Amino acid sequence: MLPVTLREGADLDGFRRAVRRLVARRAAPEDVVWSSGAPSLFGGDAEGESGDAPPVPLPRAVGALVETVVCHREPERHALLYRLIWRALAGERALLDQHADPLVHRLALLDKAVRRDIHKMHAFLRFREVPEPDGGARYVAWFEPDHFIVEAAAPFFVERFESMVWTILTPVGSLRWDRRSLMTGPPATRTERLADDSSAPDRFAEGWRRYYESTFNPARVNPAAMRAEMPRKYWANLPETAAIPGLLRSAPTRVQAMIEAEAATPRRRMPDKAVAAMARQAPETLAELNRLIQRSEPLVPGATQAVLGEGPEGAAIAIVGEQPGDQEDAQGRPFVGPAGRLLSAALAEAGIDRGGVYLTNAVKHFKFVQRGGRRIHQSPTTGEVKHYRWWLRTELSFVRPRLVVALGATAALALSGRSVSVLRERGPMAFEGWDGFVTVHPSYLLRVPDGDGKRQAYADFVADLRRVAALA
Incomplete structure (x- = not known):
């Protein structure tokens, strides 16, 4: 032996x-x-x-x-x-x-x-500010992983907090970043952590709590799902958990106020019965959410039906496009038109099985203008994207992908909450709640005029998808 x-x-x-x-x-x-x-x-x-x-x-x-x-x-x-x-x-x-x-x-x-x-670790690690004698600041965090993942998780924190001086302490190892180099160290104890950041002011934790309160949606309150996604073992290190009891108590009142404000808005949005269903209880499954989407009226009238997401729950990769097109609206399935066929070819070339990917759109209904016998696609406005954002975020919370891919600026806006320049910011991006990746929409490839440019754009798109496969 x-x-x-x-x-x-x-x-x-x-x-x-x-x-x-x-x-x-x-x-x-x-x-x-x-x-x-x-x-x-x-x-x-x-x-x-x-x-x-x-x-x-x-x-x-x-x-x-x-x-x-x-x-x-x-x-x-x-x-x-x-x-x-x-x-x-x-x-x-x-x-x-x-x-x-x-x-x-x-x-x-x-x-x-x-x-x-x-x-x-990416989602539930929180830094606390520790003032330095020279007036600067460093940041300390404590986390308790289940496995030996500290070094594997490190690149995320280096990329996101590159301009900060920080230390991450865990029972299986430690990380220190000084804005130039990353250093690994021995395991730490909770006692060491408390001694290291005992002087941290409350204002940093207060910032986390206010951010959580500002993004909390009372219409999707589901305590069982919250406990499943954010187990109690992490609560002691999350400043925002102090706000959760009050947010839960106030949720019914806030939802009623949302319904009343919706009723007073002249623009037509989802029907009252769908809002009332959300108010009574947030959907607990993807199937329940899809039934709500199917009952909702298009923000811009004319679409035949809501086009739902397609693919397995638990898929490693979720791909988000802009909105359904003419053929998607007719068939009720995402990415079945010319752009969808191009996406399928690129996925296959990148070694990604389309059947194992979750496909959906930021906007669930087809927006168009009628020109003769043709329905011509119209890009959704920022307000229309925000209107559908609740559906998309809830949908992805059920799918739980490792990586979310935004195809084009509309999808990136829906996932990040801000305007994104796709060609300038193309590549990995942290979305609100998910690790993400931004690339062009396949419809962009169809619009490239010359042959050489089209072939290069397609090759770049396939290269992006290969990076997606590696990241996921």
């Missing part, structure tokens, strides 16, 4: 070195015993002994799975991953497509748990 001991936590480099050495020796999975502790390999130094071992060529999807699963707390994770690698090297190149395979299924669950933990 070959003993392999890696460092505690997510020792990705140590695991890679061990795999190279084991593969070079043709060590079968059943002949290897994995453990965590002081790093060693076959009784020697892992790095030194594997220096002459060649790299192991693996399918990209297997490599990505390894990077995630090594962060899990499962003691058998290294053994499971090595069994997968062994089988992939034996010729099972499409192994991860065999979803019913027990090994693949188990690793997929570990992968999902780690990704969800990273998402929770």
Whole structure:
């Protein structure tokens, strides 16, 4: 038997070195015993002994799975991953497509748990301001992850809070950013955290609480869903939780005020029965939400029907377009017209299965002008996009994608709450509540006039979708 001991936590480099050495020796999975502790390999130094071992060529999807699963707390994770690698090297190149395979299924669950933990850290970590003697400020946060995800989650915080000096303390490791470089450190304790930010003024926490109050929608109050998406273990570190009891108590009164204000507005919006249904109880399932959408009247009259989202709940990727077109309105399905067919081709070329993606639009009804026998698409106004924003955000809260892709400026406006220059801000973007990505709408590709420009625009679009697949 070959003993392999890696460092505690997510020792990705140590695991890679061990795999190279084991593969070079043709060590079968059943002949290897994995453990965590002081790093060693076959009784020697892992790095030194594997220096002459060649790299192991693996399918990209297997490599990505390894990077995630090594962060899990499962003691058998290294053994499971090595069994997968062994089988992939034996010729099972499409192994991860065999979803019913027990090994693949188990690793997929570990992968999902780690990704969800990273998402929770992105969503529920809150900094507190700590004044410095020189008049500056640094920011400290405490978080308790379920797995060894600190380093995997770090790029998000570096990108979002690049201009701040901050420290993140957790029981499995720490991060420090000084505006130039990221440093990793040992685990911390809650006592250390309290000592580090005991002087933090209340005004920073108050800012978080006021932001939460300003974005709280009383019409979608669902305490069970709130507890499921924001478990109690995070509440102690979230300043906004202090406001939740009062917001819940005032929700019925605020909803009634919304209904009265809606009734007094001359512009026609959704019918009273749909608003009343929301007031009585926010939809608890996607099916309930879709029934509400189907009963709502178009903000701009003329559409045949509401076009609902399409795809599996729990999809890793959700793609949001602008609004249904003529063919979508006729068929009641998103992305079935010329732009939709172009999107399908680009997804396939990028290696993304359209059937596994959730597709929807920021605006649920077709807006058009009649010219002879043709219905000509009209872009929705900012007010019309905001009118439908509640539907979209509620819809995505049920789907729970890892990544939301905005196709074009209208979708980006609906998801970010601000005007977005697609060509200037193209790429990853943090939306309100989701990790996001902005790219062009496929209809833009159809409008590019010359052949070379059209081919280049399409190639850039496929490249964006490949980045989406990697991020998701």
